Amino acid sequence: MSAYVADALVVFGLIVMTLAIAGLFRMPTTRLRLHAASKASAVGVLPLAAAAAIGGAGVRALLVWLLVIVTTPVSAHVLALVAEETDEGEEQ
Amino acid sequence: MHDIVFQLSVVWIAGLLGASVAAVLRGRSRLDQILAADAMVLLVIAMALLVAGGQGEAEFVDAALVLALLGFSTTVALARLASRGDER
Numbered sequence: 001m002s003a004y005v006a007d008a009l010v011v012f013g014l015i016v017m018t019l020a021i022a023g024l025f026r027m028p029t030t031r032l033r034l035h036a037a038s039k040a041s042a043v044g045v046l047p048l049a050a051a052a053a054i055g056g057a058g059v060r061a062l063l064v065w066l067l068v069i070v071t072t073p074v075s076a077h078v079l080a081l082v083a084e085e086t087d088e089g090e091e092q
Numbered sequence: 093m094h095d096i097v098f099q100l101s102v103v104w105i106a107g108l109l110g111a112s113v114a115a116v117l118r119g120r121s122r123l124d125q126i127l128a129a130d131a132m133v134l135l136v137i138a139m140a141l142l143v144a145g146g147q148g149e150a151e152f153v154d155a156a157l158v159l160a161l162l163g164f165s166t167t168v169a170l171a172r173l174a175s176r177g178d179e180r
Contacts, residue, residue, distance in 0.1 A: 006094065017135065024124075038130075067157060074168070
């Protein structure tokens with residue numbers, strides 16, 4: 001039973017990660033690409049880490065998600081600050 | 093049967109890695125390239141997690157942890173490089 005839960009989590013995580021990469025190609029400005037990639041990546045790692053924890057890697061896999069969800073907003077904030085000051089987000 | 097899900101998803105993540113490499117190469121600005129490289133590190137983390145879950149090898153979780161820290165510091169450092177460099 002828990003194996004099916006892990007499979008569903010893996011499929012959900014894959015869908016979110018695919019949307020993140022698609023957003024890198026489809027979004028028109030840098031800040032929209034930042035929005036798509038960072039938000040979807042923070043959400044997409046959680047189901048994969050939960051699936052790894054169920055699949056036998058231990059609760060430590062959730063530590064990866066904790067680390068990602070703490071550091072992703074910081075890096076996205078720094079990237080948005082740089083986009084603001086270099087005005088590279090305004091092209092197109 | 094459940095192993096094949098993990099193995100196929102590793103293959104799918106590999107395809108996404110190829111797409112993110114294309115995003116780095118075709119990036120319109122320096123920031124877009126940094127963003128795509130950040131997404132690439134995250135895909136490698138996802139792949140390590142999938143290998144750890146599919147084969148029950150907990151060592152790959154350590155690799156994912158190290159990559160998460162390394163990817164964050166790399167992104168911040170590259171963003172500082174891409175900025176104009178005054179007053180920082």
